[in-house]
Amino acid sequence: MENSEKILKVKGVFKHYDWGGKTFLPALLHRSNEEKKPYAEYWLGSDLHEEAGKLPYLFKVQDVEKMLSIQVHPTKEAASEKFIEENDKGIPLDAPHRNFKDDNHKPELLSPLSDFYLLHGFKPAKQMVSILNEIPELNFLVNEFRSSDYRRLYTKVMTMPQAEVNRILTPLLDRIIPLYKEGKFERSEENFWAARAALTFNTAGKTDRGIFSIYLFNIVKMKEGEALFQDAGLPHAYLEGRTMEIMANSDNVLRGGLTSKHIDVKELLEHTSFEPTVPDVITGYADDTHEEIFRTPAKDFQMSRIIIEPHRGIALPATRADIYFVYDGNGSVTADEEKTDFRNGDALLVLPGNVAHFASENRAVLYRATVPA
Numbered sequence: 258m259e260n261s262e263k264i265l266k267v268k269g270v271f272k273h274y275d276w277g278g279k280t281f282l283p284a285l286l287h288r289s290n291e292e293k294k295p296y297a298e299y300w301l302g303s304d305l306h307e308e309a310g311k312l313p314y315l316f317k318v319q320d321v322e323k324m325l326s327i328q329v330h331p332t333k334e335a336a337s338e339k340f341i342e343e344n345d346k347g348i349p350l351d352a353p354h355r356n357f358k359d360d361n362h363k364p365e366l367l368s369p370l371s372d373f374y375l376l377h378g379f380k381p382a383k384q385m386v387s388i389l390n391e392i393p394e395l396n397f398l399v400n401e402f403r404s405s406d407y408r409r410l411y412t413k414v415m416t417m418p419q420a421e422v423n424r425i426l427t428p429l430l431d432r433i434i435p436l437y438k439e440g441k442f443e444r445s446e447e448n449f450w451a452a453r454a455a456l457t458f459n460t461a462g463k464t465d466r467g468i469f470s471i472y473l474f475n476i477v478k479m480k481e482g483e484a485l486f487q488d489a490g491l492p493h494a495y496l497e498g499r500t501m502e503i504m505a506n507s508d509n510v511l512r513g514g515l516t517s518k519h520i521d522v523k524e525l526l527e528h529t530s531f532e533p534t535v536p537d538v539i540t541g542y543a544d545d546t547h548e549e550i551f552r553t554p555a556k557d558f559q560m561s562r563i564i565i566e567p568h569r570g571i572a573l574p575a576t577r578a579d580i581y582f583v584y585d586g587n588g589s590v591t592a593d594e595e596k597t598d599f600r601n602g603d604a605l606l607v608l609p610g611n612v613a614h615f616a617s618e619n620r621a622v623l624y625r626a627t628v629p630a
Contacts, residue, residue: 263592278322314558316626326516333362361507373498376474378534407531414469467514484551490530586621
């Protein structure tokens with residue numbers, strides 16, 4: 258971190274999860290990766306500076322090369338209760354089987370930097386009935402979904418014995434994997450992701466039950482400049498792409514499949530909202546400052562996308578400590594007489610009470626993390 262009074266350049270923390278890509282983040286952050294390590298996430302927003310204090314959000318850049326786990330996040334009330342419960346049981350905070358690492362909720366907002374694919378909530382009833390009828394191996398679930406009973410449907414596939422999971426999904430996968438390898442499916446099709454999931458996560462004698470979720474959830478394709486909010490209880494999984502993400506500062510994730518990490522189906526089902534979801538992809542609300550704000554119900558954070566056109570600056574006040582991540586371009590930012598140059602990959606912390614004046618001679622794209630007024 259460079260010494261400065263109003264604006265500081267800060268360094269984030271890399272996370273080398275096995276689902277990350279090997280080129281995007283190193284190139285963006287001007288690093289070599291000769292050892293070919295996966296660079297999955299770049300975290301900004303831990304304790305950055307004494308004047309900023311502990312921020313209520315975590316700001317990330319992500320490169321999703323392999324699919325992420327089927328997951329749900331708890332409400333704040335549930336997290337608080339379960340955190341105490343696990344403490345009382347004497348489960349260490351760093352235990353692999355611990356579900357609740359803190360007492361906070363974890364609403365999330367993502368805004369892609371490329372074409373981005375994810376699973377997001379249960380399909381609406383009409384689409385659900387259609388897919389259950391269309392895929393022969395899923396016909397047995399039509400009965401489970403009568404009266405649009407999402408809880409009964411999902412509980413059935415998530416709690417059935419492993420031998421039954423294998424028996425039901427094996428013929429489906431035997432049919433679609435050769436077609437996937439021949440490039441017969443589009444990314445908009447459930448079969449594409451089901452085949453990829455099987456090749457990624459299945460082990461001898463164990464077909465991953467998370468594959469059911471690919472057929473039951475919405476497949477959403479997003480592009481740069483859009484955003485999507487995911488609140489407590491909404492089941493989801495990232496499939497592929499690069500994105501900015503902001504979330505409440507928490508590590509509470511309940512997983513149900515498509516992962517090598519700890520899975521707890523009972524807890525996942527307990528905290529899932531069993532209702533249909535129509536994905537609400539949003540675009541930024543831009544006023545005359547050219548800051549596109551992605552508005553959500555979250556009180557913990559706000560993310561926006563800022564495009565600085567050549568020789569046309571923008572001034573933004575910081576009421577709380579704000580983090581800016583420079584995705585593209587270069588320029589300078591000034592507060593009073595203090596000037597700091599920036600380029601793509603830089604992260605800037607603007608301390609409270611300062612007005613940051615951004616300028617660029619070319620064109621620059623920044624993402625801002627703050628707390629809503």
